[in-house]
Amino acid sequence: MFNVQSVAQTVVTDRRIKASGKLIGYLALATGIWSGQVMAQQQDLRATARTASATAPAGTSQDPDARAQQTLAQMTAEEKQSLLYGSMPMMMPAAKRPQGVQVGAGYVAGVPRLGVPPQVQTDASLGVSNMGMRPKDVATALPSGLLLASTWDPQILEAGGRMIGSEARAKGFNVMLAGGVNLVRDPRAGRNFEYLGEDPLLSGTLGGHQIRGVQSNNIVSTIKHFALNDQETGRNVHSVNMDEASMRESDLLAFQIGMEIGDPGSVMCSYNRVNTIYTCENKFLLTDVLRRDWGFKGYVMSDWGSVHSVGALTAGLDQQSGEQIDAKRWFSTELTAALSAGSIPAQAVDVAAGRILRTLYAHGLDKTPLSMDATIDYAANAKVARDAAAAGIVLLKNEGGILPLAQTAKRIAVIGSRADLGVTSGGGSSMVAPVGGWKLQVSAAKGIAKLFARKGYAGTAPVDAIKAAFPQAEVVFDDGTDTARAAGVAKSADIVLVVAEKWTTEAEDHADISLPDGQDAMIEAVAAANPRTVVALEVGNPVLMPWAAKVPAILSIWFPGQDGASAMADILTGRVNPSGHLPVTFPASLSQLPLTVLPGSDAPPADKATRAVYGLTADTKPFEFSYPEGSDAGYRWFDAKKAKPLYPFGHGLSYTTFRYDGLKATGGKTLSATFTVTNTGDREGAAVPQVYVRAPGKSKRLIGWAKPNLRPGESRSVTVTADPRVIGNFDAKAQRWVVPAGTYVIELGSSATETAATANVKLQRQTRKP
Numbered sequence: 001m002f003n004v005q006s007v008a009q010t011v012v013t014d015r016r017i018k019a020s021g022k023l024i025g026y027l028a029l030a031t032g033i034w035s036g037q038v039m040a041q042q043q044d045l046r047a048t049a050r051t052a053s054a055t056a057p058a059g060t061s062q063d064p065d066a067r068a069q070q071t072l073a074q075m076t077a078e079e080k081q082s083l084l085y086g087s088m089p090m091m092m093p094a095a096k097r098p099q100g101v102q103v104g105a106g107y108v109a110g111v112p113r114l115g116v117p118p119q120v121q122t123d124a125s126l127g128v129s130n131m132g133m134r135p136k137d138v139a140t141a142l143p144s145g146l147l148l149a150s151t152w153d154p155q156i157l158e159a160g161g162r163m164i165g166s167e168a169r170a171k172g173f174n175v176m177l178a179g180g181v182n183l184v185r186d187p188r189a190g191r192n193f194e195y196l197g198e199d200p201l202l203s204g205t206l207g208g209h210q211i212r213g214v215q216s217n218n219i220v221s222t223i224k225h226f227a228l229n230d231q232e233t234g235r236n237v238h239s240v241n242m243d244e245a246s247m248r249e250s251d252l253l254a255f256q257i258g259m260e261i262g263d264p265g266s267v268m269c270s271y272n273r274v275n276t277i278y279t280c281e282n283k284f285l286l287t288d289v290l291r292r293d294w295g296f297k298g299y300v301m302s303d304w305g306s307v308h309s310v311g312a313l314t315a316g317l318d319q320q321s322g323e324q325i326d327a328k329r330w331f332s333t334e335l336t337a338a339l340s341a342g343s344i345p346a347q348a349v350d351v352a353a354g355r356i357l358r359t360l361y362a363h364g365l366d367k368t369p370l371s372m373d374a375t376i377d378y379a380a381n382a383k384v385a386r387d388a389a390a391a392g393i394v395l396l397k398n399e400g401g402i403l404p405l406a407q408t409a410k411r412i413a414v415i416g417s418r419a420d421l422g423v424t425s426g427g428g429s430s431m432v433a434p435v436g437g438w439k440l441q442v443s444a445a446k447g448i449a450k451l452f453a454r455k456g457y458a459g460t461a462p463v464d465a466i467k468a469a470f471p472q473a474e475v476v477f478d479d480g481t482d483t484a485r486a487a488g489v490a491k492s493a494d495i496v497l498v499v500a501e502k503w504t505t506e507a508e509d510h511a512d513i514s515l516p517d518g519q520d521a522m523i524e525a526v527a528a529a530n531p532r533t534v535v536a537l538e539v540g541n542p543v544l545m546p547w548a549a550k551v552p553a554i555l556s557i558w559f560p561g562q563d564g565a566s567a568m569a570d571i572l573t574g575r576v577n578p579s580g581h582l583p584v585t586f587p588a589s590l591s592q593l594p595l596t597v598l599p600g601s602d603a604p605p606a607d608k609a610t611r612a613v614y615g616l617t618a619d620t621k622p623f624e625f626s627y628p629e630g631s632d633a634g635y636r637w638f639d640a641k642k643a644k645p646l647y648p649f650g651h652g653l654s655y656t657t658f659r660y661d662g663l664k665a666t667g668g669k670t671l672s673a674t675f676t677v678t679n680t681g682d683r684e685g686a687a688v689p690q691v692y693v694r695a696p697g698k699s700k701r702l703i704g705w706a707k708p709n710l711r712p713g714e715s716r717s718v719t720v721t722a723d724p725r726v727i728g729n730f731d732a733k734a735q736r737w738v739v740p741a742g743t744y745v746i747e748l749g750s751s752a753t754e755t756a757a758t759a760n761v762k763l764q765r766q767t768r769k770p
C-alpha cells in the first residue's frame, strides 16, 4: 500500500500523523494509543451511520446509466470531482476523519444532498481485513487464495465471497477490494497466496464467482491488480514488457473471464508498468482493452499509491485511491489546477463521475444503508471457511495408504514451530484478524513490507485439532527448532505430523522456493527417526521437498484459514475424503523456472533523482523485464520444455479411486469432450477430471473440468465445452481471436501430466472479436 518514501513524505506533511495508515494500525496495536481514539470515533460514528442514504435518490429512472446522468446534471463541478479521489481515514487527523463511516482501507465522500452514498472501502479477498485499523474487530478468515483455488469449485468461491461480502456490509463497508486474479508466474512471488493459480481459465472462473458472491450483498467488488503485477519486487517501478497476443492469452484472459462471470463494479489498476507505461495511466489497458473491447461499464480505481499523473484520468483511470500516499493529490488539487488551466477537459470529470455513479446505482449502494453494527452469524460463517479448507487441502502423496490414520495410535507427535498456537496467513493488506483474535503477531517481513505486514498466528492450533480428532491418543508437541530433539520426540511416537511452514507476504518476494529455517534437515531427521511421518505444508507458494521420497504422506494445507487445522485433522482421520487439486505447478528445482533469477532482485535502491521522476513510491531503481514463457505460464511452460515437475498442476489424491473412460470429442465449430467418471473405490469422494487441449504446434491448455462427488460404484457423465479464446491465438494485427483449422488433441486426466485418455478432433477455423 505504501513504502518508505511515502511514509517519509507523510511525516513531513502532517506532523500529527507519523506514518501511513497500515503502519499506524500496527503502532496502535503496539502502543494502545490509537485504539482508544479509534474506538471512540467508531462509537460516535454509529449515531450518524444511517443518515448517508436517507435522502431520496436524485434520479427517478431505474436504469443506472440514466440515473447517473440525471444525478450528474444536478451536481456542481466540485461534487463531481469529489467522486474521483479517496483518502485513507487512518491518515487523516482525527478531527478531519469522515463522520458516520467505518474505518477501513479507503473512503470516498458521497453527496448527501443528492442521495449519493459515500464509498467505504475495505480489503480483501480472504475476509474483511483489518491491519490494526479497528482494534479488537475480527472477521471470519477464509483460507488463502491458493487453497480456495485448490477446490476447483466455483460454488465454494461464491459461497466464500457471499460470506465475506455480508460481513463487510455488516461492518459498514460498501466497496470491497476483493477479487485478485493475477496469475502465478513465479513461485517466489510473495503475493501468490492471495491469487487463484497459474491458469487463466481456472483463475478467471473462480475469481468471477468470488466476485459474484461478494456483490450479492449490494456491495461493489474490485477485480485486481490490472495487470501483470505478478511479482512484488520493484512493484512500484518495474515494467513487464510483453507482446499483446501473449498478454491477451494469459493474464488479460483471466481478467476477461472473471469480469464476464462476476461483473465487478470496479477494476483496480496495479502498481507496475506494462510495456513501460504505468498501468494506472495505460490507455491500452484501461481504455482500449477494458472499455472498447470488453465493454466494461464500471469504474477503474487505482491501487493505493499507484497514480503518477493527472493525465491518468484521460487514459482511463476514474478514481485515485488513498490520495495521501501518492506523490501528489493528482485527482483533487492537481486536477483542479489542470481543469482551470484547460489541460484536462471538464468533460473528463463528467465521464469518470458518471461511471462511478452508474456503478453505485447498478449495485444498489444507494438503497442499502451503511450500518456498522449488524449482527454477524460467526458460527455459520466459520463453517463456510472450514468447508472451503476441507475441499481445498491437497493430498500430494499417500504411499502404502498410510492415510487416513487409524484411531489406534497411542502417541502422536506434532512438530512445527507454532503448531501449538494456531495457523498463519499471508501478510499485507489481505490479512484478516480472525474470530478469536491473534495468539501472536511478529514482525517477520523485510524491506518495505516490514512497514505494514506482520506474521500472525490465530485460529485453531494444529495440536488442538489433532487432540480433538484423536481423543484416544496422547499428543505431544515439539517446535522443531532443535533437529535432534525433534527426532527424539518423533522416535517416541506412533505417528508424526510435521507442520512445515513458509510465510509469504505482500510487498516481498522470496529468493528461493525452499522451506526456511533448516526445516528440510529437520524433516529428514524426523523421517529417519520415524518412517510414519506425515508432512503438512503450511505455505503460500510451491516449495521444494528434498525429503519427499523419505516420507509416506504429504499434504498441502496452504494457509488454511481460521479453522483449517480442523479441516486438516478431518482429512487425517478420513472423516473428509481429500479432493483438492493443485492450481499451480510444484517445480522440482529452481532451474526449471522460465526465469532462474527473480527480476529486479539485484536492482539498486532508487536514488533521489529517480524518486523525483517516478514519484515517491519508487523503491528500487526502475527496471524492465519480460517473461520468457509469454502466455505459457506454469504447466504450459513445463509441457513445452518437457520438464518434469515435482507435482504437476491439477494433481491431488483421494482416499478412493476413479476411472475416466468413454472419452468422445466433437469438433467442427465447437470443441467439446464427453466422458464418464466412475468411483471405483470403496469411499464416497469427489474427482476433478480435467480436459486439456493441444492445438497444432502449441503446448497444452486446460479447457475445462468438473468436480463430481460420487458414491462407491457411482458413475457420472461429464461434458466440457471449450471457450475458443482458450484454444485459440490472439491475432494482434487483426485484433481478434483465431482458432486455426486443424487437428487438436484432447487429453483427459487427473492432472496436467496424469493422462487417462486422449482423442483427436478436427476443428474448423473460426474467429471472435476481442
Ligand code: BGC
Pocket (backbone or CB within 6 Å): 001, 002, 105, 123, 124, 177, 224, 303, 304, 429
Ligand atoms: C494492495 C491492494 C489493496 C490496497 C488497499 C495495496 O497495498 O496492493 O491490493 O487493496 O493496498 O489496502
